Amino acid sequence: MTARSFRRAAVAIPATAVALTAAACSNPGAAGGTGGARDSAVVGIAYEPDTLSPLLGYGKDGNSKIFDGLLGLDADMKLTPALATALPRVSDGGLTYTYTLRHGVTFSDGVPFTAKDVVYTYRTILDPKTNNASRTELDALKSVDAVGDDTVVFRLKYPYAPFAQRTVQAIAPEHVAAKQDVNTGAFTTKPIGTGPYVLTGWSKGEKLTFKANPTYWNGAPQVKKFTMAVIKDDDVRATRLRAGDLDGAILPPNLAAGFKDDKAKKTWTAKTYDYRTVTLPTHNPVAGDTAVRRALDLAVDRQAMVDKILEGAGKPAYGPVPTDSPWFAKGTERRHDLDGARKILDEAGWKPGPDGVRVKDGVRAAFPLWYLSGDKLRQDHALAYASDAKKAGIEITAQAGTWEVIEPRMKTDAVLAGGGTPGDPDFDQYLLLKSTLAGDGFNNMAWYADPTVDRALEDGRRTDDPAARRAAYDTIQRELAKNPAYTFLTHIDHLYVVNDAWDGLSTQTEPHDHGLASGPWWNVESWKPKNTGAAQK
Numbered sequence: 115m116t117a118r119s120f121r122r123a124a125v126a127i128p129a130t131a132v133a134l135t136a137a138a139c140s141n142p143g144a145a146g147g148t149g150g151a152r153d154s155a156v157v158g159i160a161y162e163p164d165t166l167s168p169l170l171g172y173g174k175d176g177n178s179k180i181f182d183g184l185l186g187l188d189a190d191m192k193l194t195p196a197l198a199t200a201l202p203r204v205s206d207g208g209l210t211y212t213y214t215l216r217h218g219v220t221f222s223d224g225v226p227f228t229a230k231d232v233v234y235t236y237r238t239i240l241d242p243k244t245n246n247a248s249r250t251e252l253d254a255l256k257s258v259d260a261v262g263d264d265t266v267v268f269r270l271k272y273p274y275a276p277f278a279q280r281t282v283q284a285i286a287p288e289h290v291a292a293k294q295d296v297n298t299g300a301f302t303t304k305p306i307g308t309g310p311y312v313l314t315g316w317s318k319g320e321k322l323t324f325k326a327n328p329t330y331w332n333g334a335p336q337v338k339k340f341t342m343a344v345i346k347d348d349d350v351r352a353t354r355l356r357a358g359d360l361d362g363a364i365l366p367p368n369l370a371a372g373f374k375d376d377k378a379k380k381t382w383t384a385k386t387y388d389y390r391t392v393t394l395p396t397h398n399p400v401a402g403d404t405a406v407r408r409a410l411d412l413a414v415d416r417q418a419m420v421d422k423i424l425e426g427a428g429k430p431a432y433g434p435v436p437t438d439s440p441w442f443a444k445g446t447e448r449r450h451d452l453d454g455a456r457k458i459l460d461e462a463g464w465k466p467g468p469d470g471v472r473v474k475d476g477v478r479a480a481f482p483l484w485y486l487s488g489d490k491l492r493q494d495h496a497l498a499y500a501s502d503a504k505k506a507g508i509e510i511t512a513q514a515g516t517w518e519v520i521e522p523r524m525k526t527d528a529v530l531a532g533g534g535t536p537g538d539p540d541f542d543q544y545l546l547l548k549s550t551l552a553g554d555g556f557n558n559m560a561w562y563a564d565p566t567v568d569r570a571l572e573d574g575r576r577t578d579d580p581a582a583r584r585a586a587y588d589t590i591q592r593e594l595a596k597n598p599a600y601t602f603l604t605h606i607d608h609l610y611v612v613n614d615a616w617d618g619l620s621t622q623t624e625p626h627d628h629g630l631a632s633g634p635w636w637n638v639e640s641w642k643p644k645n646t647g648a649a650q651k
Contacts, residue, residue, distance in 0.1 A: 155638065156341040167305060168307075169291060198215055235283065238291070276537065276540060304316075310330045349369070379614060412451040417430055419604050443587070464479055483530060485512060492530045499512075620637065
């Protein structure tokens, strides 16, 4: 579920639907759309982090409000200097990356930032004792060393084309984090960073509150107080936004449409790599059958999901790579072909039973499909998928649950999951498909294992030759089409409704992990109040 795949280390879901408490609703910024103070903002998000430690996965893809990386990403997803003064100097045939660090940067506790903090961060992430599910993303890294206080040198084992994109990784302070247990210490919930905001409170399952960092190296933000209200239920977020408790929120298309005539609010659309997919675990006797997987891949009506569930705010998905990405393998689109699905099942020996559900060797073509309770988009996708499958003679029972209920069942039960990471194809596909990561938390939830795909995944990340990389990722997508251990359904555009009280808002191309580090508030530190003459508190 990081930048981002299914990893739990970066994002977790609260067990119950919650909203802002009465105290939170009385926050001065909570009524920004009705004349409230425009130097504060409250936004509604669907997810909260499991940790706020960069050492455990938080901020690995940039956009953390508490931390900075050596590099950052601008509105066009181009790398820009952050804690480094410039993009890296690359030498030694792509094996050495050298960064010069910015002078005068301090952590929010006043301690200077130096090269030793960068070295500490990367070495700790690579330490097997650190519970970071994203460690394989730094597999190419051989060593990281400080040269004085202002230079860091990374040396790679092999040329890894997207390595610079990995250095948007948030940097932790050695003087604080190194004195604690990396996995359980106070730093995981009370972090100290160099970022534009300082965490002032975190009520699990309810809200995260921040104040502007007055000594931020890139200038103190004009939005002085910022609150992320954790509201799992889509309908509740819409209700709170309409009531004036929120200044902005992420909403599904049908709920966002309810604000189109509200002149005080603006809807923002973000293109994404965010997909919805059904895991078909190898250990399930029905979902793990290749014929069933191929039949489901044809039985599903993706375009109908885009039209009816997303109301056009998205596109059909045939794999983790969106069809408009330059990395998409043309020709891997799958048609909606119910007759073709039935033919595949007939030829594989799955014959219709008296109740219409197919049977093979005494096994009914039936299995459960779990989706996250409170998530209307997942629910709607799950129900539509089950309806399409039934037409082919496969009985799928959609069931809602929390991650605490779903996770123990993922080895054998299907899940309506989400994932997706912009940028390099290695970022998402390796964690999604690598056989050695099967069952590793939310990595490779389908327990997918294909030797050709495994080789191509390694080939794709171990060369910087564009043609070789293109061939590797084409191979992966074509092999996945032959044995689809996931039924990819849609790529979803993210919709945000925000009070029209600030200038400087924009959106980026977003990952699956929407809301926390994405949305129009990805650059809240750059917002400026509009000069509208509205009343101020």
